[in-house]
Amino acid sequence: MSEKKLNQAKDETLSRRQLIVRRFFRNKSAVFGLGTLLFITALAVLGPYLTPWTWDLSKENGLDFNAFIDSPYGGGLTAPSFDDGHYFGTSQVGGDVFAQTIRGLQKSLLIGLLVAVFSTSIAAIVGATAGYLMGRTDKGLMWLVDLLLVLPSFLILAILSRWYQSSGWLLLVVLLAAFNWMITARIVRSVSMSLRERDFIRAARYMGVPTRKIISKHLIPNMASLLIIDGTLNVGGAILSETGLSYLGFGVRAPDVSLGSLIAEGTASALTYPWLFMFSGGLLILTVLAISLIGDGLRDAFDPGSKSGRKS
Amino acid sequence: MKKTLVLQIKSLSVTFPSESGTVNAVRNVSLDIFPGEVLGVVGESGSGKSVLSLSTIGLLPNSARVSGEILLDGKNLLQLSDQEMSKHRGRDIAMVFQDPLSALNPVQTIGHQIAEALLIHQEISYDDALKRAGELLDEMRIPRPFERVKSYPHEFSGGMRQRVMIALAIANAPKIILADEPSTALDVTVQAQVLELLKRASQLTGAAVVLVTHDMGVVAGLADRIAIMYAGKIVEEGPIEKVFENPAMPYTIGLIRSIPRVDESEKRRLVSIAGSPPSPVALPPGCAFAPRCPAYTEICDSKVPDLEAFEGDRSVACLRKDEIAGLVSAGRLYPTEVTKGHVKSTSDVKLLEVSNLSKSFPLLKGNVFRRRVGSVYAVDKISFTLEQGKCLAIVGESGCGKTTTLLEVMNLVAPENGRIVVFGKNVSELSKSERLAIRKDLQIVFQDPFASLDPRLPIGEAIMEPMEVFSVSKSEQLTRMQELLELVGLNPAHANRFPSEFSGGQRQRIVIARALALNPKILILDEPVSALDVSVRAGVLNLLAELQEKLGISYLFVSHDLAVVQHVADYVAVMYLGSIVESGAVAQVFNSPHHPYTKALLSAVPIPDPKVEKSRERIILEGELPSPINPPSGCRFHNRCFVTKARSETDQAKCASERPELRIVEGAEVSCHFPLLK
Numbered sequence: 002m003s004e005k006k007l008n009q010a011k012d013e014t015l016s017r018r019q020l021i022v023r024r025f026f027r028n029k030s031a032v033f034g035l036g037t038l039l040f041i042t043a044l045a046v047l048g049p050y051l052t053p054w055t056w057d058l059s060k061e062n063g064l065d066f067n068a069f070i071d072s073p074y075g076g077g078l079t080a081p082s083f084d085d086g087h088y089f090g091t092s093q094v095g096g097d098v099f100a101q102t103i104r105g106l107q108k109s110l111l112i113g114l115l116v117a118v119f120s121t122s123i124a125a126i127v128g129a130t131a132g133y134l135m136g137r138t139d140k141g142l143m144w145l146v147d148l149l150l151v152l153p154s155f156l157i158l159a160i161l162s163r164w165y166q167s168s169g170w171l172l173l174v175v176l177l178a179a180f181n182w183m184i185t186a187r188i189v190r191s192v193s194m195s196l197r198e199r200d201f202i203r204a205a206r207y208m209g210v211p212t213r214k215i216i217s218k219h220l221i222p223n224m225a226s227l228l229i230i231d232g233t234l235n236v237g238g239a240i241l242s243e244t245g246l247s248y249l250g251f252g253v254r255a256p257d258v259s260l261g262s263l264i265a266e267g268t269a270s271a272l273t274y275p276w277l278f279m280f281s282g283g284l285l286i287l288t289v290l291a292i293s294l295i296g297d298g299l300r301d302a303f304d305p306g307s308k309s310g311r312k313s
Numbered sequence: 314m315k316k317t318l319v320l321q322i323k324s325l326s327v328t329f330p331s332e333s334g335t336v337n338a339v340r341n342v343s344l345d346i347f348p349g350e351v352l353g354v355v356g357e358s359g360s361g362k363s364v365l366s367l368s369t370i371g372l373l374p375n376s377a378r379v380s381g382e383i384l385l386d387g388k389n390l391l392q393l394s395d396q397e398m399s400k401h402r403g404r405d406i407a408m409v410f411q412d413p414l415s416a417l418n419p420v421q422t423i424g425h426q427i428a429e430a431l432l433i434h435q436e437i438s439y440d441d442a443l444k445r446a447g448e449l450l451d452e453m454r455i456p457r458p459f460e461r462v463k464s465y466p467h468e469f470s471g472g473m474r475q476r477v478m479i480a481l482a483i484a485n486a487p488k489i490i491l492a493d494e495p496s497t498a499l500d501v502t503v504q505a506q507v508l509e510l511l512k513r514a515s516q517l518t519g520a521a522v523v524l525v526t527h528d529m530g531v532v533a534g535l536a537d538r539i540a541i542m543y544a545g546k547i548v549e550e551g552p553i554e555k556v557f558e559n560p561a562m563p564y565t566i567g568l569i570r571s572i573p574r575v576d577e578s579e580k581r582r583l584v585s586i587a588g589s590p591p592s593p594v595a596l597p598p599g600c601a602f603a604p605r606c607p608a609y610t611e612i613c614d615s616k617v618p619d620l621e622a623f624e625g626d627r628s629v630a631c632l633r634k635d636e637i638a639g640l641v642s643a644g645r646l647y648p649t650e651v652t653k654g655h656v657k658s659t660s661d662v663k664l665l666e667v668s669n670l671s672k673s674f675p676l677l678k679g680n681v682f683r684r685r686v687g688s689v690y691a692v693d694k695i696s697f698t699l700e701q702g703k704c705l706a707i708v709g710e711s712g713c714g715k716t717t718t719l720l721e722v723m724n725l726v727a728p729e730n731g732r733i734v735v736f737g738k739n740v741s742e743l744s745k746s747e748r749l750a751i752r753k754d755l756q757i758v759f760q761d762p763f764a765s766l767d768p769r770l771p772i773g774e775a776i777m778e779p780m781e782v783f784s785v786s787k788s789e790q791l792t793r794m795q796e797l798l799e800l801v802g803l804n805p806a807h808a809n810r811f812p813s814e815f816s817g818g819q820r821q822r823i824v825i826a827r828a829l830a831l832n833p834k835i836l837i838l839d840e841p842v843s844a845l846d847v848s849v850r851a852g853v854l855n856l857l858a859e860l861q862e863k864l865g866i867s868y869l870f871v872s873h874d875l876a877v878v879q880h881v882a883d884y885v886a887v888m889y890l891g892s893i894v895e896s897g898a899v900a901q902v903f904n905s906p907h908h909p910y911t912k913a914l915l916s917a918v919p920i921p922d923p924k925v926e927k928s929r930e931r932i933i934l935e936g937e938l939p940s941p942i943n944p945p946s947g948c949r950f951h952n953r954c955f956v957t958k959a960r961s962e963t964d965q966a967k968c969a970s971e972r973p974e975l976r977i978v979e980g981a982e983v984s985c986h987f988p989l990l991k
Binding site: 017020199200201203204207208210211222225303304 | 723749752753755756757759760761764765766767768769770771774778779781782783809824827
């Protein structure tokens with residue numbers, strides 16, 4: 002092969018990251034999922050600027066007294082319409098459902114995504130380290146996992162609720178993640194234990210590749226599908242556990258809202274005033290769907306054996 | 314003279330639907346099987362030989378689409394329902410499967426399983442059937458047969474189970490025995506026993522045997538006729554001597570010449586067939602072998618060649634069959650390269666010295682409190698040295714400790730017992746950074762190219778991985794990676810591809826490229842070709858020989874295949890149950906083995922030449938490799954040794970009680986009380 006050809010081939014050599022990006026964008030449904038998620042995120046960020054109303058009922062433009070008075074049902078609950086600016090209708094007291102849904106969406110998206118990323122990362126790192134190194138490290142880490150598993154997480158969150166409610170929702174994210182990663186870590190550990198016996202890991206070890214790199218370059222990519230599926234499930238799970246906490250008054254507290262608290266409130270009158278929960282419920286479904294489509298796409302992009310990513 | 318046929322296959326085609334298209338597993342195959350003959354069906358993996366045998370016995374999966382005819386006594390088996398077919402299975406056509414581990418039901422006794430086969434086709438009582446089962450086991454030379462009928466399969470070793478399978482196959486005196494790779498899963502010395510029994514089974518029942526295998530050597534020793542399959546078609550068929558002596562189809566010629574032979578004294582470059590077999594989903598338009606064929610011309614793409622009569626009793630599927638013989642004699646096909654001797658930069662520098670190395674695994678007992686009740690010696694006091702530019706091979710059957718030895722060397726930590734000195738440094742005194750420095754010069758290639766590459770890493774990055782450890786700059790890494798891919802005969806433009814897009818032979822080349830990335834001084838090869846197809850194997854072996862000549866690397870080569878060892882190695886050490894029984898220069902050890910085990914091992918290796926193979930005398934060892942948990946006393950080989958048995962009682966007692974030391978006999982190191990002399 003000539004020098005020129007060699008150089009040409011060199012230019013075309015892509016790193017694994019570039020290849021994964023290329024394969025991801027070849028997958029139509031994954032791109033659709035990504036688009037939807039971007040749209041939802043944009044809605045969450047830009048939504049407040051689209052309406053004159055605000056979610057905060059204590060503020061001046063939080064409650065619509067006209068809607069409260071003019072309502073045919075008496076006391077708020079006007080149906081969605083563009084004329085009065087209540088795109089998603091109003092609630093029982095005349096609060097704007099659109100503004101509240103957007104607020105809830107912001108909260109839930111942040112909580113869901115952050116918890117999923119935190120808990121899956123902790124699970125991957127702890128599980129892979131324990132499974133790969135074995136011995137004392139494994140014993141110690143698994144002891145921690147077992148300890149956290151037997152602790153009644155809900156009770157602890159409830160007790161700590163005063164503390165995190167005053168110091169912001171970010172602490173809630175950390176706590177939700179801290180009680181969520183253990184089971185995945187155990188699965189990751191057992192997968193790593195079988196992977197470490199494979200020849201390519203052994204080959205890397207004999208090449209002198211440091212442990213940290215073996216874990217990040219070989220072990221974790223080979224469990225990518227497991228981790229991605231776990232991550233996508235965690236998004237929905239985290240949103241739901243936050244809902245549960247909020248319902249009992251330990252999570253996001255009124256007047257602040259999250260998608261979960263909105264759905265919980267709206268389901269009571271689901272058949273008569275569907276707009277109260279339909280939009281928040283719909284957005285929740287759409288969010289989880291978009292995330293799982295992205296998850297599928299990522300899994301296929303990571304997995305060289307899958308059909309959809311090929312044809313290069 | 315028209316002989317009656319037992320089975321006639323007429324233009325059989327089998328296809329399977331798959332997501333990527335129709336898989337053409339068997340294409341238009343016609344084959345006649347005569348009574349009492351042994352027909353060898355030879356092909357590489359994916360050539361359709363197993364599908365052919367499965368369709369004969371009616372065990373194809375439901376998704377298969379079959380056309381053509383398979384006639385047994387004028388009855389077309391393909392038109393029978395599964396129930397009707399059951400009447401023929403076992404009684405007319407019996408099958409011996411490749412894997413005796415999974416072919417027997419683990420929860421039923423051996424006797425019951427044989428009796429079951431008898432009761433289906435014969436009207437006898439269960440007790441009589443059990444008795445007959447004992448007799449059959451006796452025919453298959455299983456010791457204490459009437460007691461063993463009560464045993465369960467797990468109480469039998471692999472070779473014994475394969476005997477049971479043969480006993481099962483002949484239980485109803487079938488007309489045809491289909492043996493699908495019957496000896497592939499077994500060790501060489503056990504393989505020899507099983508093949509012998511297969512021959513005996515055919516003689517006892519007068520059944521025709523269809524021996525499906527990838528091993529030309531096995532066929533050479535056993536078969537009367539041979540059919541060679543390539544990409545679902547029979548490409549050549551005829552009496553075995555004629556086909557081996559004067560093959561007519563270019564694929565056959567290449568295949569026969571690409572196999573290293575244990576009885577060769579000279580070293581030659583093997584003939585290697587370019588490329589790899591086509592995918593059964595996308596076959597070339599004309600002859601399926603055309604893209605790899607050295608005699609390719611444009612007419613080869615014009616149509617699929619039919620199997621046509623050639624020189625009387627043979628047939629060949631090649632459009633240029635009449636010209637091939639001329640091309641071969643003119644030296645135009647597969648010219649045999651003459652290697653310029655061994656121009657290696659050798660010196661007496663000892664790169665690796667292992668002395669008295671032992672490795673044991675604890676034997677544990679108890680469920681709650683596991684305590685050590687003893688040790689299993691996987692490797693027991695072995696010593697060897699590897700000189701610069703040389704190739705040392707360690708050979709032995711599975712479980713003899715050869716891979717454990719390699720891993721002990723690769724671990725670079727103080728061994729349990731003994732000393733390992735690499736590049737003049739004792740491994741037990743190494744600091745962390747020194748150990749890393751040694752790793753640079755000591756690389757390993759594993760047996761299975763499918764497992765030794767990370768499936769999630771593009772091959773380019775895989776090759777760059779060792780360079781990254783030693784912080785070579787990124788641009789240098791890229792250049793070197795391109796160079797390496799070219800060195801091992803792959804296209805550097807494919808660096809982005811994942812391992813799954815490469816065939817076994819190509820992957821092994823990638824693994825070799827990765828191992829060479831840092832210009833190591835020693836390359837450790839753990840059965841580097843045993844997982845590869847025959848026609849691809851030669852290419853990898855040639856590559857290894859070429860690299861050694863070009864780069865002067867030393868190889869530590871582990872293999873169970875003596876023919877391969879004979880081909881690549883300078884020195885050889887034969888291992889048996891964890892210790893070395895004989896070592897020395899390859900030519901010397903192979904030409905005049907001193908240890909009875911070496912001799913038996915050499916004689917058990919099938920030679921791909923029917924003339925030699927059928928005339929030479931074989932030493933068939935009794936029994937199988939003993940378990941290292943409970944090794945025999947004295948000389949570990951004495952209970953299988955044919956030399957001891959012929960000796961006086963006092964000598965026998967010596968073998969059974971005294972462990973022989975390694976000593977030098979006629980230039981080779983041998984551990985035997987009564988070595989064989991020239």
